[in-house]
Amino acid sequence: MLDSLLALGGLVLLRDSVEWEGRSLLKALVKKSALCGEQVHILGCEVSEEEFREGFDSDINNRLVYHDFFRDPLNWSKTGEALPGGPLGALRAMCNRTDLGPVTIALDSLSWLLLHLPCTTLCQTLHTVSHQDSCPPGDGSPVGKVHVLGLLHEELHGPGPMGALSSLAQTEVTLGGIMGQASARILCRRPRQRPTDQTQWFSILPDFSLDLQEGPSIESQPHSDPHIPPVDPTAHLTFNLHLSKKEREARDNLTLPFQFSSEKQEALLRPRPSQATSHIFYEPDAYDDLDQEDPDDDLDI
């Protein structure tokens, strides 16, 4: 699904966060467009042109038209080098383009534009730019598809502007991941079809090609190595834990002292005549008073 994002026209929102950055994916999609032969315009507000072009080979770089709004976006230097009209002017100029082939416009970033321009103005301009292909010019010549890729930093905007941009977008890709593995949740709205919601695990290779993956393996516990035999804890001891066969038999035949068997019951109930009754040997002291009378005699029981 991730590699067919550019099949549909319109606005594609790439929502990233501090932990899962989206510029690599933006560059990977830009590379894909360039390899398809499309003209690619980059509105660069957040990083320098050198940094954006880093990692692309010369064929890709030759196809990229970079509009540099990094060096002096607010015209503070007043040297006249800044592009007239600022980023909004450049975006509006793309609405009136004369070249009608397929084109990809990458906004790096849409967050920068949203922080510096009124939301309504930006939304209107985005709508006009991304729907150019649905309004062909009067002479009936076909207009190539327009793809607008907008990098949006989720944490910087409130629900209002995010909602407005969401409603304009045909596709929303939200970046996330688990355990070092990146994922993209792709919400796609096609006209007259049900919206689709899919998650794709991926990684970006150093040359900015997309590598689609299965996802992180569920078991994170290391397997016990079958080549190592289990260790016998009773080996190499200084005392004997084992029993010989005779010792085992003697142990099994032993009656436990508190086990109540029938023989024991008989022995208790019938006192054996061979056993003499117990005797008490008493040596009276000089002070002892031996009284032969029964002390309980006076009790009338």
Added chain:
Amino acid sequence: MGVNLTMARERGQLVFLEGLKSAVDIFFQAQEKPHPLQFLREANAGNLKPLFEFVREALKPVDSGEAGWTYPVLLVDDLSVLLSLGLGAVAVLDFIHYCRATVCWELKGNVVVLVHDSGDVEDEENDILLNGLSHQSHLILRAEGLATGFCRDVHGQLRILWRRPSQSTSQRDQSLTYQYKIQDRSVSFFAKGMSPAVL
């Protein structure tokens, strides 16, 4: 850390803008040219263009003929104060953007910025500033206290997050956590749970 800052200042290696003192100057002294903290005099929330121009002026090579200093470092301590003084988060982000363009891109130097996290307190402007800066950064160092509370031998935890997409490999193993103890003139770092005091 064993660096003589006074000598560095005399040689021109260190340029120090003392914000507090400078802020007092702007009210009690007549200024002929725009002051770096000019926004304090303005009624509306302004921008930090004068402060950026001060930075750019300070980084200009001296015309004395000897080799100038290379690879500058701009240290900003701290940006959250600027929010408290009435500037908007976007104005502060724009200032840092221009500093990055001049110091990092033009002069191949580094910018190091301190900003406070409002934590549990809901501060929308500070959150926009913090997140906006994080997105502009190549390296984020988050210093926080220990989850278990105060400890005499472990003062806190430092989380390091790299955000350099051009150097990414297929494994996104770009986050590390260390614990630290602040000493008299240095800081000692160790892996979590490996403080010498508890081993």
